[in-house]
Amino acid sequence: MRQERFEAEQAPPWDEYQRLLARLEGRPSARGAPSGMDLGGFPRLYRQLCADYALARGRGYSPGLIADLHDLVRRGHRRLYQRRSRPFASALVFATDTFPRTLRRHARLFWMGLGLLFLPMIAMGLAVHADPEIIYSLIDSAQVAELESQYDPAGRKPGRETDRQADTDFAMFGFYIMNNIGIGFRGFAGGLLFGLGSALILVFNGLSIGAVAGHLTRLDHGGTFWPFVSGHGPYELTAIAISGAAGLLLGQALLAPGNRTRLAALRLNARDAVILVGGAAGMLVLAAVVEAFWSAGPAPAAIKYGVGAVGWVLVALYLGLAGRGARGS
């Protein structure tokens, strides 16, 4: 069949296809609710067009025609294979199901991340508690002095200020969001350096938290420090460990790819890792809320400890059990 006849014969479906395509490519709001026109025929038209394109190439029709058909095919391909996203529903499934299940699948790495965070933390805490000089190897003296004054039970300090304003809280909230989640994300990305970056970030965070805690406790500032951190600690520390574990997952793909190529392993693991990071980010947002609005609040220490304990239980229950139930009901 000659090109011109071919074009003439196929013109009606092509026109129809282009009409539908123009509609699909319209504004996103219009895309959501196809009214008036039936889009059901689109896949059929698309397949037809694909066949025509293959024919045109096989028969050596003019390059211009082939290029035009290819453009149409590509635009249709973009629309037809678009992933539909339902943000709210998928967020629900993500929180109750996907995230905890994925984490449990990589429980070994999670424990590793937790270990990398907590072991240096505890060791450093004990060391600093025993020997006051060690902290200066990690944190410079000006910062140490600032920390001391911040948590000094005698002075005015943001941690215990009873008349702290709501807007200050809010500013702190913004800061925590920016700072802490950034740490989490970087811990994840560092995994691409064969897991070293993640491990380093975990260890250094552990060391500095441990050092601060040990130092303040030794100075008898524990009475202000511990109630402050107890509220958000469960969420924040776990989330940092989880995002570190996500980074380790990337590193694992590069160091021990198993039967896959490194690239394939990396892709596979990255898919899970980003789920872990997403969950960790959610937990960090929760931690930021608690830290900004509750930890600095005026409640007595006992209640704060209680809330902290409940938080640990909740986190453990959530990570251990959520999503274990029947699926897809």
Added chain:
Amino acid sequence: MPRQIDSIRFNETPEGIDLELRVAGPVPRALALFLDGLVRAGLYLVLIPLSALADTGVGLMLIGFFLLEWFYPVVFEVRAGATPGKRAMGLVVVHDDGTPVGLPASMIRNLLRVVDFLPVFYGVGLVSVLLDHDFRRLGDLAAGTLVLHAERRAPPRTIADTPPVQVPPGFALETQQAILSYAERGPRLSAARRVELAEVLTADGGIRGEAAVRRVEGWASWLARGRGLEAS
């Protein structure tokens, strides 16, 4: 013959056809990045005055900074396929099978930006883009994404209505396509150049000048329409 060098990657779709993905190289991507940097800097400048509104403003500003830092590309890529800078450069982000990029892949490629940024100004990313067959940086490799040149706006094409002349035997399919292409692109070439091109094919037969152009266009017409019987 070894494979010809091309900046195109082919991806076979479920329909069994090869989709051409025109992968974008380092220069347009670098410029897109720079433009995005400008846009982001502008947004930062918009956010900074918030700090005048006491601490509430500072909080909002910091949250804004956070979102800009991490989610600026994700939001644009998932919603529109490309960040404003990429869009200005005519680029678009897709999965490596040519489908529009989704949230997980976009998250991966943009969170891993941190590594591509190392040690300064995307040094690692640049090396990766120069080395990789499809100009992918590390984030792209991990997420399985590509940056492509977006749609091509094709000029209109018509094959002039010259009386068909039968093509002499012995022209390969590629040559026939080149003849058709000549007819399609002819109007955009200078007249002298058209004559010259046509004479390459027809000079052996002693046809020169405008006649050569008419002859080659006649061949094209014959290829597209047949002897004129089919066309009716």
Added chain:
Amino acid sequence: MHQPEADPGLEIERAAERLAALETMVARALVGQKQVIRESVVALVAGGHVLLEGLPGVGKTLLARALAAAVAGHFSRIQFTPDLMPSDVTGHAMFDPRSEEFRIRRGPIFCNLLLGDEINRAPAKTQSAMLEAMQERQVTIEGRALPLAAPFLVFATQNPIEQEGTYPLPQAQLDRFLLKVFVDYPDLNEELALVRQATQGQIGDQLDISRVEPVISTDELLSLQGTASRLGMDDSVLDYAVRLVRAARGWRGIETGPGPRASVALVRAARGHALAGGNGFVTPDDVKIMAPATLRHRLKLTADLEIEGYRPDDVLRDLLADVPAPRV
């Protein structure tokens, strides 16, 4: 509500007779395997394709060939191999330089009964070309749609996936088979009879279908299919079938459940089974009996169950026991 035919008795009786004759004829070649034969006949009546699975040598090919011999129709057979191309199945266009047109050369798929041997040894492209044809009942060559013959039924055999050099069929494409029939080893008595029969007056170990004679014509088969599709079905039975399929979707241990096409298939198979049993109406029993064969290939177990060695039939057994049957 579907009202049964005013006087269906005679028609159904005759239909059941023909089917019984068919089963007997097939049983001549394939000793034992009563249930397998019954399920194949049901698929024939319901007009659906069958996927036969079993280890090599249990008579999958024999079954299909015996069925083909018993139904007087055009039969072809494709041995799927790793280098089989889609056009080897569907056919292709040849350029005729004289007329400057393409001429279509039809492939083996243009027949009434197609035996696709070891379908999972072919690469995905070829598989999907064939499955596409099964679904659409037409083949597109060079942009022309060519309808396949009616009836058109595919019996595809596949070896268990663990065997070497096999490509598993994609889940979505499995949906195109009405039934998946397991052919197992025959029991002792049956095997004795089999060996006796296969070694009597037989040279080599060729498949013996010489004793199978055509008992049904293709037109007859078409009318049988019509009868089956008109079979009366109470709403409660329909409801039962749909409930079964829906239950399989949310069932514990099932990763991906059967789609809506499964409900349709289940009802069709139940109709076929009722007719083969000589009943003029469909009872929940028909649904329940056909459920494993209809559903087992349409669901995917969760990874942990699969690792523990469970098979879809195990889960289906629980499911069938737990979904209340429509009794009063």
Added chain:
Amino acid sequence: MDLDRIAVRTRPRGAWEGLDLGFAMARTWFLPLWRLWWWTALPTAVICLFLTGFRADLWLLALWWLKPLNEGPLLLWASRALFGESLGWRRFPETWRAGWPRRLWPYLLWRRIGMRRSFLMPLTLLEGLSGQAARERRRVMNDGGGVPFWLTLVGYHFEVILWMSLLLAVFFLVPAELPRLDLVSAVTGEGSWASWVGVLAYLLVFSVIAPFYVCAGFALYLTRRTDLEAWDLELAFREARDRRSEPAGLEPKGRFLGLLAAIAILPLVVPPDVQARPHPSLDPDQARALIQDVLAGPDFGSTMETAYWAPIERGDEPAEDSPVLPAGLPSFLRLSARVLKWLLLVGAVGVVVWLSLRMSRDWRPWRGRRARPDRRPPSPARALETSAHGIELAEVPTAVRACLQAEDRRGALALLYRASLTHLETLGPPVPDGATEGECLAAAVRNLPRSALGPLEPLTRAWQRLAYAHQEPSLELLEALLLAWCRWTQDAGASAP
């Protein structure tokens, strides 16, 4: 030269895509190009070292200025490789004799700081034009937009980024025990060893970027020619002509060995005197007019509609915003912060509570991972409870009769069948919810002696026919079934105790 062996797919491309093609070419040919670069750069570097009196910064500046010297051979190599021909370095002296130095001079002098170097180099070096013709041609080719400019600009930045990355990598990766690289003096320092490291690193980066830069410029040039004068079609046509004019089996005449011949044949790549100019006889003014004509045509350019709002009349200038916040704003902000705070807190608590609820709903640890649903056989009483009437077994006959009186055959049979199932359970086999009528019957036949079956079989058949085929049983049959049923239950009741 063999047109058959062209190593790059020729077809029309956008300018940016052409650039990318160049990067792909450079990546494929990187090693030979890189080696070639050093072949010319090393001698130059040594000479410059002496000329600059061993001053690192001057040396680097000299090398930077002499870059075109190294790029020329790369370009020549690439133009040969384009047609599948690999040029040995031994043959480069011939190119020098063929007048290259003369063509390179402008690039080493006044054209050195031009931003379109790599794009224009092919014009001068490969086409060998000079004077008016070259100027004219440059002008035509240059009309293609700013891509060559961006290539050069971005290329510089790539060099800087790679250089800084290299230095930082060296800085970080060398263990602390070894002498540490002083970054500051590497970048700015005079004479120290660190500055030499920095300069050498820069030289390395030059060598890495140069192939990409040259190939990208070359590919841009090819793209532009494809666009302007259908260079790809010319290749295809020439190939077709050659193939037709030669008897099969002979070596294509396009292969050339001598480099001089190769340069002479460059017009094959670049036909002599072509260059997209209109008729050579036209004088420049006419040509310009013609170009203007063509450019004014609808194929070139585009129309654009811009809509914008313009004030009809100019209003008074609004008063300047006072620099201090308005009086009510701080308290309003504080209020909004409080609202946000509580919203966030409530939201957080809500999320936690909701997750807990979700978990407690989903999680049933006591049932085990693969727990089966409850499988207790339903008690006989339950089976009757589910009936519409909810009556005792003993009352069944009366109830059935009542139904019969009321002409409700379906109700009667349903009651009877249900009651017989209830009775069946007292006899032995359990009747699970999932069992169909057929299965109940089969279970009974399996488990009970024939005599204990009573009317179960005909009853089941009658019920199935009624329920699924809508065939109503006759009154006589119902009566008979009822009688049989009564006998059955009484027998059992008598024998059970």
